[in-house]
Amino acid sequence: MLQLRDLPTPETLQKFAQRYPEADISAISSFLHLLRVATDLSSALDECLQRHGLLQGRWWVLILLMREESLSSMPSTLADKAGVTRATMTGLLDGLERDGLVERIFDAQDRRRVSIRLTASGQARLDQVMPDYYSRLRLCMAGLDEAQRAQLQAMLGHIASNVDAFTR
Template sequence: MLQVKDIPNAEILQKFADRYPQTDIKNVMTFLNLLRVGSDLSLGLNSYLAEYDLLQGRWWVLLLLMREDNLSSTPSALAEKAGVSRATMTGLLDGLLRDKLISRVHGRQDRRQILIRMTVLGQAKLDDLMPGYYQRVNQLMQALSETETTQLMSLLKKVYQRRHVFEDESHLK
């Protein structure tokens, strides 16, 4: 994602507002800040995971497997839950297999399916990194009080519900 390092200040936005009268400066600044916080946290998370030879994609796959009672799932189901294409999931699983964090087993009933299972090594990897992850999330969120965290959640949810405005013309009046 774009790393929005340098959000325009009010003066610069005013220049744009003169050229494009629809501009609501406050809205734009809030929007850009949302993008920036998201991308910065995402990059930060990646840099933490990289210490364990993972990135978000493969880490998330391990977490999805950990959720399952038998530590197993199929590539399609994982792709769906992780929000990536099946092709991308193939690549992620290739990487996890190379590091022996998962194993591939052919399904019994449906011979098209493959069963992905997290290995002991995969579990050990998660056990290794998750405490530090939670510790850092806590550190981060200590920026806010309990009440503020609740507020932030609620505000994010409201924005999230409108996320389709960019994609779909029908949301414009």
């Protein structure tokens, strides 16, 4: 994915706004900064997880399974919760199973029906990753107090509610 490393100056944005009257300079600037920070956070998370031999997609699947009381879920449910296609989830699960971090449990009455369960090795991997992740996350968010964090979540919620403006 292309990452915009050089954000436009206010003068550059003004030039665009003169050509495109629909342009809202402060909205553009805020959006580009948010996109840049989100990209940087995702890259930093990738780097952190790679130290533990994980990729983000696989890590999220392990997290989703750990959230379940039974430590198991259906592949289609995992795909829905992760926001990926079922084919993508199958690929993630294949890799996790190959590494012994999850196991497929086939239904005794219907072998076509399968659930995915977090293994002891998968839990051990999470137990290795999560303290490091939480320490880094705490440092990343250290500049914001609780009120600012709540305000940030509210602002992000407002933005999230309008994301479909790009798809309508």
